[in-house]
Amino acid sequence: MRLPSRFGGKKILRAALTASAIVATLGFETTPGQAQGFFRWFDSLFPTGPNRAWRGSPRSHPRAARNAFRRGLNTSGAPSEPETKSIESANPERPLLVIASIADQRVSLYNHQGLVARSAISTGIAGHPTPKGIFTIIGRERFHRSNIYSAAPMPFMQRITWSGIAMHLGVVPRHPASHGCIRLPAEFAAKLWGWTKIGERVVISPQDVTPAEFAHPLLPAPKMRVLAEADKAPSLEAPGASVVVAPPQRVNPLQYAELLKVKVAAAVKSVKEISAAISLKRQEVARAATELKSVARAHASASSKADAAARAKKIAEADASAKQQKSALAAAQFSASEGDASSRAKVDRLAKAYEDATAAKDAAALAKLNADATLAESAAKLAIAKATSAAKVAEAADAIRRLGEARVVLNAVTNAEKEARRRAMPVSVLVSKKDQRIYVRQGLAPVFDAPASVRDPERLLGSHLYIATAAKDDGTSLKWSVVSMPIQNAEELNDRRVKTGLFDELVDATADPRRPPSGPAEALERIEIAQEVRDRIAERLWIGGSLIISDLPLSSETGNIGTDLTVKIHEKD
Numbered sequence: 001m002r003l004p005s006r007f008g009g010k011k012i013l014r015a016a017l018t019a020s021a022i023v024a025t026l027g028f029e030t031t032p033g034q035a036q037g038f039f040r041w042f043d044s045l046f047p048t049g050p051n052r053a054w055r056g057s058p059r060s061h062p063r064a065a066r067n068a069f070r071r072g073l074n075t076s077g078a079p080s081e082p083e084t085k086s087i088e089s090a091n092p093e094r095p096l097l098v099i100a101s102i103a104d105q106r107v108s109l110y111n112h113q114g115l116v117a118r119s120a121i122s123t124g125i126a127g128h129p130t131p132k133g134i135f136t137i138i139g140r141e142r143f144h145r146s147n148i149y150s151a152a153p154m155p156f157m158q159r160i161t162w163s164g165i166a167m168h169l170g171v172v173p174r175h176p177a178s179h180g181c182i183r184l185p186a187e188f189a190a191k192l193w194g195w196t197k198i199g200e201r202v203v204i205s206p207q208d209v210t211p212a213e214f215a216h217p218l219l220p221a222p223k224m225r226v227l228a229e230a231d232k233a234p235s236l237e238a239p240g241a242s243v244v245v246a247p248p249q250r251v252n253p254l255q256y257a258e259l260l261k262v263k264v265a266a267a268v269k270s271v272k273e274i275s276a277a278i279s280l281k282r283q284e285v286a287r288a289a290t291e292l293k294s295v296a297r298a299h300a301s302a303s304s305k306a307d308a309a310a311r312a313k314k315i316a317e318a319d320a321s322a323k324q325q326k327s328a329l330a331a332a333q334f335s336a337s338e339g340d341a342s343s344r345a346k347v348d349r350l351a352k353a354y355e356d357a358t359a360a361k362d363a364a365a366l367a368k369l370n371a372d373a374t375l376a377e378s379a380a381k382l383a384i385a386k387a388t389s390a391a392k393v394a395e396a397a398d399a400i401r402r403l404g405e406a407r408v409v410l411n412a413v414t415n416a417e418k419e420a421r422r423r424a425m426p427v428s429v430l431v432s433k434k435d436q437r438i439y440v441r442q443g444l445a446p447v448f449d450a451p452a453s454v455r456d457p458e459r460l461l462g463s464h465l466y467i468a469t470a471a472k473d474d475g476t477s478l479k480w481s482v483v484s485m486p487i488q489n490a491e492e493l494n495d496r497r498v499k500t501g502l503f504d505e506l507v508d509a510t511a512d513p514r515r516p517p518s519g520p521a522e523a524l525e526r527i528e529i530a531q532e533v534r535d536r537i538a539e540r541l542w543i544g545g546s547l548i549i550s551d552l553p554l555s556s557e558t559g560n561i562g563t564d565l566t567v568k569i570h571e572k573d
Contacts (some may be wrong), residue, residue: 094544095200095468095543096110096111096116096196097109097110099202100130100167100202101206101208104208105123106119107120107167108208110211112479119184119185122171122175122176122177123181124176128180129180130181131165131557131568132204133463133566133567134203135160135564135566136563137160137196138444139158139166140157140158142193144157144168154168154181155169156169156190156192160202161557161566162557162563164181167189168181168189172184199425199443199564205486209484209485211483212482212483213481214482214521216521219480220538220541222252222253222538225250226249252475252476252542257421257424260413264410264417267406267409267414271403281395281399282396284395285392288393289389291385291388292388296385302374302379305371305375306375308371309368309372316361317361317365320357323350323357327354331347423442424542425442426545427440427546428565429545430548430549431527431548431549432452432551432553433551433552434552436451436454439565440533442540445560445561445562446560448536450529451530452528452533454528458515460515461517461551462485463485464520464523465482466480466546467480467482468480468545469543478545484519548567554566555568
């Protein structure tokens with residue numbers, strides 16, 4: 001296909017580079033999805049297959065223009081900063097902490113081992129600044145379209161506020177260029193998406209800050225769960241020796257949830273086995289009922305025959321008795337009268353009738369005996385069939401009862417396992433000097449809040465994020481890291497907030513600006529919380545839990561459900 005002169009190669013290349021420059025300058029949320037659409041359109045205009053010869057210079061080939069455009073989508077032609085540092089792995093250990101530096105236009109990813117990865121970013125421009133403070137990943141979509149900016153594609157979107165701020169793939173020209181979101185290069189956006197998950201903390205700071213290992217006796221300590229089974233396992237050293245009770249086994253919230261998961265599996269198996277047994281029992285009950293009906297019919301027939309034999313026996317006995325009397329009377333009369341031959345024949349005839357009646361009586365008696373024996377046998381079979389049927393019905397009823405109990409157990413352990421899973425999720429705690437309260441959340445939902453006070457209230461606390469990063473070797477305590485946010489004095493912050501109308505995030509203006517804010521250790525020592533509150537936190541605390549201590553109030557970004565505890569700071573943009 002030969003192109004018209006107006007589609008000359010140099011013009012194509014120039015147009016592609018111009019489009020790239022426009023995209024970078026205007027800060028559109030251009031993504032590979034959009035780019036692919038452009039490339040498909042481009043290829044449809046200028047096919048470059050084996051049967052399509054290109055009659056221009058190699059540099060003016062449409063593929064060269066397309067590649068130039070692709071480079072423009074990435075970083076406007078600037079060489080990209082190495083995205084990954086030090087301990088990158090396919091699956092870094094959690095929890096992960098994301099720290100974005102506005103001044104450096106750089107994002108760093110940390111875990112308890114240190115820096116995991118690092119990348120260039122682009123944050124918000126003047127008029128659309130990226131908010132600064134302590135946030136959380138509260139939503140994720142692999143393929144997301146903006147509901148603010150004309151459905152612009154935002155691949156690998158990880159939301160940090162419901163007011164429209166997220167990390168996502170976009171143009172990264174090495175300077176602020178977004179409408180408030182944090183744009184990430186394509187490769188790093190995909191990696192970050194695969195590594196992070198909902199509930200992990202994101203710090204957006206005016207300058208770069210680095211988490212540091214931290215230990216302090218006032219940090220929350222997790223409360224281990226005691227297994228009841230361990231309390232039932234005494235051991236004897238020797239006969240007659242005193243009983244030595246093994247110490248109760250203690251497990252952390254994740255281990256407790258896993259143990260309950262095993263119990264749920266066992267309960268499910270029990271329900272399935274009992275359900276299968278009930279099916280068999282019902283079949284046995286049906287067979288027993290059929291057998292009982294058959295035996296009952298046989299018994300009824302035997303009973304009817306026995307009754308008939310009894311009646312026949314009585315009739316035979318009466319007939320034999322009557323004929324005996326007639327025969328005896330005829331014989332007596334014959335003897336007395338010395339009768340003739342006809343009388344003699346009569347006597348013989350009556351004697352023969354008596355003999356026949358006696359034989360019939362004996363046959364009837366035998367028939368009755370047989371009928372009675374059959375009746376007795378059928379009665380025994382009927383009794384056995386009734387007992388068998390009753391037993392099968394009882395067994396089926398018992399299985400149904402056990403199924404009900406098993407379902408109750410399954411429901412209980414399932415609910416317990418769900419609660420244990422929920423309580424094993426990272427717990428978030430915020431102590432706000434401004435609000436004079438402590439807030440506790442878990443699974444992006446409120447758990448409780450309570451009063452809290454701060455000693456030496458005329459002095460700033462600062463804003464400090466403490467994260468439980470890993471379990472110690474003893475398996476019952478936690479390693480912690482801390483990040484302290486840069487902060488201006490209270491008067492400067494409040495003046496700016498009043499001017500901008502951000503009254504929900506005022507800092508206590510009574511704080512003495514000449515005194516520096518507390519460091520992370522002193523901040524912990526200054527807060528006063530009831531022991532009951534500490535105990536309730538300890539019951540839910542494990543790896544990934546976080547504590548924020550701040551002069552700032554709870555941010556308006558924190559809603560009822562689906563958000564985490566958030567504090568926002570505002571510097572000059």
